[in-house]
Amino acid sequence: MIWKKYYICTPKFMTMEERQLRSQFKIRISGVELGKHCFSVDCDKEFFDLAGIEQLMDGRLNLRIEMEKSEKMVDFHCHFEGYVTAECDRCLAPVNLPMNFDERLLVKLVSENYRSEEEQEDDIWMMDENTYEIDLFHFVYESIVLALPIRIVHEDDADGNPTCDPEVLRRLDEMNAENVENEQETDPRWDALKNIKLD
Numbered sequence: 001m002i003w004k005k006y007y008i009c010t011p012k013f014m015t016m017e018e019r020q021l022r023s024q025f026k027i028r029i030s031g032v033e034l035g036k037h038c039f040s041v042d043c044d045k046e047f048f049d050l051a052g053i054e055q056l057m058d059g060r061l062n063l064r065i066e067m068e069k070s071e072k073m074v075d076f077h078c079h080f081e082g083y084v085t086a087e088c089d090r091c092l093a094p095v096n097l098p099m100n101f102d103e104r105l106l107v108k109l110v111s112e113n114y115r116s117e118e119e120q121e122d123d124i125w126m127m128d129e130n131t132y133e134i135d136l137f138h139f140v141y142e143s144i145v146l147a148l149p150i151r152i153v154h155e156d157d158a159d160g161n162p163t164c165d166p167e168v169l170r171r172l173d174e175m176n177a178e179n180v181e182n183e184q185e186t187d188p189r190w191d192a193l194k195n196i197k198l199d
């Protein structure tokens with residue numbers, strides 16, 4: 001019998017800084033007193049790069065985590081506040097987006113003989129009661145990605161005019177005008193076909 005080696009994904013090499021950044025999201029729960037505990041983490045360019053949030057070029061988001069630990073549950077209230085920088089969908093220049101939102105995560109601590117088929121809910125994690133720490137890295141990543149607007153554009157000014165790069169807007173206008181002209185010049189053979197009545 002031949003054993004084949006399968007590599008599902010190549011582990012990404014992490015630098016010391018990246019490991020340090022990653023470790024800030026690992027919240028220790030084992031041996032931690034019941035009650036409230038607060039943490040503060042800054043998510044900036046290094047975080048966006050490491051998490052692979054391609055839309056974000058820069059920014060500074062402060063994340064305040066309030067953890068409430070009870071006997072069989074860990075309740076995380078996360079408050080994100082700051083800004084992120086992304087590319088404008090219209091003019092491609094950087095645009096700063098203010099962010100201010102909350103996310104909540106409940107982690108149920110279950111015994112070893114708990115079976116995962118039992119009651120599984122999306123926003124509730126089930127973890128072994130002997131878990132040493134909870135890694136919030138992916139939760140934070142998802143929270144930020146979901147909070148981003150679908151369409152990212154520079155806001156209009158008070159008069160309702162776009163504040164995008166004026167040079168790009170001018171070129172876009174020219175391109176639109178050309179497209180309209182091209183659409184108007186239709187093939188005369190198609191025009192002839194349009195006049196044929198099918199009934």
Ligand SMILES: [Zn+2]
Nearest residue numbers: 088091154164
């Ligand atoms: Zn723009």
